Amino acid sequence: MSSYVKNIKLEPFGHQFFVMPTTAQEVYNQVVCHLSSGEHLRLATIILNELIGQQQPPSLDQSDTWTEEDQIDLVNFSLNYAAKTFCDVEGI
Incomplete structure (x- = not known):
């Protein structure tokens, strides 16, 4: 049995049933790939805007304290610089 048959989902539509794609690849193959380039961009924009709206803003540590790791990183950078x-300077 192919993976396509395993992922079949029938949805009622009036008195008939039609096959609903159940994976992103199936949606792309059956619907998206037939759209124009402009419609591809519109769809991508809709999807990305929805994802952005669902994300939690990252929590930033805005404290003024330096951790020991911060101090070590600063010393290492300063010494390398x-x-x-x-x-090339003589006498140093």
Whole structure:
């Protein structure tokens, strides 16, 4: 039995039934691929706008305190920058 047959979903439509695609690939193959490029873009915009609306805003740590990891990162960056900048200077 093919995966297409496994994913069949029948929906009533009046006195008849029609096959509803049940996977994103099936929706694309049966509906989306037949749309014009402009309609593809409109559909993508609708989907992305919906996803953006569902997302929770990221929680940012806006505290003014530096963690030990922040301090180590700053020291490492500073030492690397100094080594690259002053590697050609004599007497250092």
